[in-house]
Amino acid sequence: MLTMLDYIFADRGPKMMKPKTSRHLVAAAACASMMAAGITAYSPSAQACGGLFCNNQQPVNQAAERIIFSDNADDTVTALVQIMYQGPSEKFAWVLPVPGEPDVSVSSTAAFDRLQTATNPSYRMNTTVEGTCDTRGGGFFGSDDATAEAGGMNNANRNPEDDGVTVVNSGHVGPYDYTTISVDPGNENPTQVALDWLEQNNYDVSALGEQTITPYLEDGMNLLAFRLSKNADTGDIRPVRITYDAELPMIPIKLTAVAANDDMGVMVWVLSDERAIPSNYKSLRLNEAAIDWFNPNNNYNDIINRAADEAGGQGFVTELAWPTDRTLPPPNQFSNGQDLADVIFSENEERFWEDRIKNTDWTGNEFGLLQQSSRYAAFDGYLEVLEATVPVPSRLTTEEFAQCPSCYQSEMGGEDGEIDNFDPQTFITQLELNVIKPMIETQELVTSRPYITRLYTTMSAGDMTLDPVFDFNDSLGDHSNAHVAERIIECGDEDYTRNEAPWRVELPQGDIVFGSGSTWPVSSEDMPATRAIVQDRNSGDGEVVVDNAPEIDSFIERHNQRVTDEFSGGGCQTAHPASVSLARNMSLALMFGAFGLLLIRVRRREE
Incomplete structure (x- = not known):
């Protein structure tokens, strides 16, 4: 049974050898400085590494419950919620606490997929080579590449004896019947009255206990309940869109605990005037060193799990905070960033729909219409429209026909392109x-609001004791979803192959x-998953x-010293090239300093 919302660093350009470096390399520097007197001036060559293999680009694409919130300018909130459910269709019921009378329609999974792909965080390493590597044994060590209108529904289900329940609105959208009810708080047990009414009207809420919805009824909220329509099955489930009166977006996560899996992903986009923050949850700043930069998909979600646990199971990572009128940062050096205005349904797609399908005369070319429309076969609702309006041969499933409508042209009306018992205009209207x-x-x-924030976390049932509320902060600044590190392979003077060479990553x-x-x-297990846990406010840094x-x-620091010791054989014979470079710089500084003092003394003698 499904019971509830089944959703859901301002990057700094890398500056190699910042002052922070000396802190990390302090032990190595001490060893290297002992060698400084014997080191001559050295200027390593930096070889820009061209080609795909020098760029480690990994989009992180989590599987999660998803919801899109829009904080509208008219004191309403719009929520697009992707409903996840496994089980028999007759057991499907989804109950959502809402204020007032919501406006209900359907959305599309494809919209979520496209928005997620465009806003997924990515982690990339740019690689350069210092010195000249030995070419024996091959060069590079492999690839571094690691994105329905509401119909009338009468009140036939209303039990006139249930005086404590009022049907606020009801209807049919997509594959769903829905009803919004309010419960008279004067009832001796309003919660039980609501549950009884829903059960009597074929909403299977048997898994809901009184304690799960009582707090919402006590707050004066109504209950919006969905069920699958008579002829629909679970394969028809699609996201819903709900607009309701509210001051701030909120996830009634406590209801989700009834059917939550362990470490359930919760992904939220908030559209608003400014950057969104989790006002009653913590903000999690990830420890980037814990992420596997060669293959971030390998452990990113584990890092999120641990980060959330470090915040007591109630914290969100901000994966993107960005103006909607600005192009997103390019995910890698070989592709341009995406314009949010074109992410979900591009201008070209809309123009194609208007000019090539909607406003085209398909008389005598009805199979051409079906063939052109098949580009939308992956969108929610397409198969249902096809089944309702096209006389698909009985020996075929709708899915089989959708794969190649023209393959059955002779079987459905001859070679002239026409289809018996098919009205192209009805098909186009329903498709639209x-x-x-x-x-x-x-x-x-998405483009109606000036700012988009994407937040992500994982939660288990035991964490779902507090409903996340999202507020706003106009002073935090933007946060890119594209993270770029700089790796320097330190070959020296043909001392190593690239497979063997040490490297440093900033x-x-x-x-x-x-x-x-x-x-x-x-190892991510040896360090905290969060660099910081912050309580954000409406202004300031939190x-x-x-x-x-x-x-x-x-x-x-300790890790870097161990690597340095490994390359130096445990002593000071030879050190990690980064340490050697530091020692060389120190030696040069001492040399020029001594030369300066000598000049001063000579001048004084001349005076």
Whole structure:
């Protein structure tokens, strides 16, 4: 049974060898400085690494419950909710607490998919080479590449004896029947009255206990209940769009606990005037050193799980905060960023729909219409429109026919392109209403607000004791979903192959990590998943509740020293090239300083 909402760093350009580097390399520098007197001036060559393999681009694409909120200018909130359900269709029931009388329609899974793909966080390493690598044994160590109108529904289901329940509105959208009810708080047990009414009217809410909806009824909220229509099955389930009176977006997550899986992903987009914040949950600043930069898909969700646990199961990571009228940052150096105005249903797609399908005369070319419309076969509602308006041969499923309508042309009316018992205009009207319109409306919703924030977390049932509320902060600044690190392979003077050479990576947060080979050298289990846990406010940077930066910096320092020792054989014979470079710089500084003092003394003698 499904019971509830089944959804749901301002990047700094890398600056190599920042002052922070000396803190991370302090032990290595001490060893290298002992060698400084014997080191001559050295200027390593930096080889820009061209080609695909030098760029490690990984979009992180989580599977999660998803919801899009729009904080509208008229004191309403619009919520697009993707409903996830597994089970028999007759057991499907979805109950949502809402204020007042909501406006209900359907949306499209394709809209969620496209928005998620465009806004997924990505982690990329740009690679350059210092010195000249030995070419024996091959060069590079492999690839570094690691995105329905509401119909009338009468009140036949209303039991006149249930005086404590009022039907606020009801209707049919997409595959759903829905009813919004209010319950008289004067009843001895309003919660039980509501549950009894829903059960009597064929909404299976047997898994809901009184304690789950009582707080919402006590707050004066109504209950919006969905069920699948008589002839619909679970394969027809699609997202819904609800607009209601509210001051702030809120997820009634406590109801979700009834059917939640462990570490259930919750992904939220908030459209608004400014950046959204979780006002009663913590904001999680991830520890970038814990992420596997060679294959971030390998452990990103594990990092989110641990980060959420560090916040007591009630915290969100901000994955994107960006103006909707600005192009998103390019996910990698080989592709342009996406314009949010074209992410869900592009201008070209809308023009194609208007000019090539909707306003085209399909008389005598009805199979041409079906063939052209098949481009929308992956959109919610397409198969239902096809089944309702096209006389598909009985030996075929609708899915089989949709794959190649023209393959059955002779079977359905001859070679002249016409189809018996088929009205092209009815097909186009239903296609627009049920398939195209939800995509266009979602695109318009995204671009109607000046700012978009994407937040993500994972939660288990035991964490769902507080409903997340999202407020706004106009001073936090933008946060890109594209994260770029700089890796320097330190070959020296043909001392190593690229497979063997040590490297250093500077992360966007400023940490520098030593390593070698093609495996991320730091275990995420050995460090906190969060660099900081923050309680954000409506203004300012928020209050740091937990600061893990000193612990992380100390860990990376020790790790880098171990790598340095490994390349130096445990002593000071030869050190990690980054340490050598630092020592060379120190030696040069000492040399020029001594030369300066000598000049001063000579001049004084001349005076």
